[in-house]
Structure formats: structure tokens, C-alpha cells
Amino acid sequence: MTIRKFLLEPLTILFLAILPATSFGQSQGPSEQFYPSVSPEVAVVDYQSLYLRSQFGIRVASEYQEAQLSLRAEGNYYSELFEDEERELAEKKDNLTSSEFELLVEDFDSRVESRRLVQDGKGIALSEWENRQQEIFQAYVTTIIVQVAQFFGSKLVIQRDLTVWTDESLDITPYVLAQVNVTIGDGTGLSDYSNPLEFAGIAE
Numbered sequence: 057m058t059i060r061k062f063l064l065e066p067l068t069i070l071f072l073a074i075l076p077a078t079s080f081g082q083s084q085g086p087s088e089q090f091y092p093s094v095s096p097e098v099a100v101v102d103y104q105s106l107y108l109r110s111q112f113g114i115r116v117a118s119e120y121q122e123a124q125l126s127l128r129a130e131g132n133y134y135s136e137l138f139e140d141e142e143r144e145l146a147e148k149k150d151n152l153t154s155s156e157f158e159l160l161v162e163d164f165d166s167r168v169e170s171r172r173l174v175q176d177g178k179g180i181a182l183s184e185w186e187n188r189q190q191e192i193f194q195a196y197v198t199t200i201i202v203q204v205a206q207f208f209g210s211k212l213v214i215q216r217d218l219t220v221w222t223d224e225s226l227d228i229t230p231y232v233l234a235q236v237n238v239t240i241g242d243g244t245g246l247s248d249y250s251n252p253l254e255f256a257g258i259a260e
Contacts, residue, residue: 096226098209100219101201106229106236109195115242116189120241123182123252130259131175181256184218192248196240204232 107113145164149157205213208228216222216229243249253260 058203061197096208096210096228098212098214098226099205099228100214100216100226102216102220102227102229103231106197106233107190109233110193111237111242112189112193112240115244116186116193119252120123120182120186123185123256123258126253126258126260127175127178127182127256129148130178134171138164138171160248178256178258182252182258185250185252185255188250189243192243192246193240196246197236199229200239201232204235 106119141164145160145171148160152160190260201213205228208231210228213228252258
């Protein structure tokens with residue numbers, strides 16, 4: 057999903073207009089204080105750093121970690137439950153015929169395996185949630201990168217990890233990061249925001 061151009065451009069223009077000189081390059085003269093100190097025709101963006109340092113990426117990492125802990129706690133709960141049931145089953149063995157006991161064991165094993173598959177599925181769903189968050193971020197940030205690059209007068213933007221060496225003056229990542237945080241914040245206010253616990257079906 058991408059932001060409609062006519063919605064994003066006014067916000068971008070307003071943000072760039074009010075940025076202090078210290079945010080967009082070194083301080084310039086009075087008539088140039090709101091403009092960057094360099095105008096690279098080829099700009100570079102460190103996408104990984106941009107994502108991890110953004111309010112959006114920090115929120116995703118935190119929610120993902122909390123959801124993992126909840127999933128692990130849920131798994132431990134069922135493990136303890138089945139361990140108690142297994143002990144009870146062992147105590148009943150002497151009072152049951154071999155066929156009766158085998159039926160109970162088969163039923164027990166079936167429920168344990170079913171729960172294991174459910175928990176594994178939740179783990180997979182949680183990973184899918186994390187991947188989806190990165191896709192959402194990329195959809196929003198692409199437009200922002202283009203607009204910041206155009207503000208600098210750049211004609212080409214490349215990812216930093218595709219370069220062997222990059223002069224720091226070409227890196228517009230800090231400026232994109234500032235605009236991303238202003239535009240989408242941590243992402244919880246977006247229409248496509250989803251809670252990882254609900255997405256993966258993990259009990260809190």
C-alpha cells in the first residue's frame with residue numbers, strides 16, 4: 057500500500073520547510089538555513105539502518121519480542137499440562153487392560169501432536185507478521201525516499217549495502233529517517249496496523 061501523492065506532498069513540503077539548519081546539513085547563511093549543505097546527484101540510503109532506527113522498526117521489534125515471549129509462555133503452559141496428564145495416565149496403567157491403555161495413549165499422543173502443530177503454526181504466523189510489517193514500511197518509505205532525494209536535487213538513489221564505499225555526504229538516511237518518523241510515526245495509527253498476538257492467535 058502506498059500513500060496517495062496528493063496527501064503526502066503537502067506534509068512533506070511543510071516538514072522540509074520547518075526543519076532547523078542542524079537537522080538538514082550544517083548551518084548555512086540566513087537565506088539558506090533551511091536547505092541541505094550538499095546536493096548530491098547520486099544519493100545513498102542505508103535501508104536497514106533506516107528501518108531499525110525508525111519509530112516504526114523499533115515498535116515492530118518490541119512487539120515481536122513480546123509476542124515471542126507470550127508464545128513461549130503458552131507453549132510452556134501446555135507442556136506442563138501434558139506432563140501432568142502423562143503422569144496421571146501412568147498411574148492408571150495398572151488398573152486398565154492393555155487395549156484400554158493403548159487407546160488412552162494414542163489419544164494422548166494425538167492431542168500432544170495436534171497442540172505442537174498449532175504452536176508451530178503460531179510461530180510461523182508471527183514470522184509472517186514481522187515480514188508483513190517490513191513490507192508495509194517499505195511501501196510507505198519508498199515515496200518518502202524519493203521526495204527527500206528530489207529535495208536534495210538527486211537524480212538517483214541506491215541502497216548503501218550495494219556500494220563498496222560511499223562518501224558520507226551522499227547519505228540522506230538521517231533526513232529520510234526524520235521524515236519517516238514525522239509521517240508514519242510508529243505505525244500504530246495506520247489503517248493496516250495489526251497486533252502480532254491477534255495476528256498469530258497467541259493468548260496473552
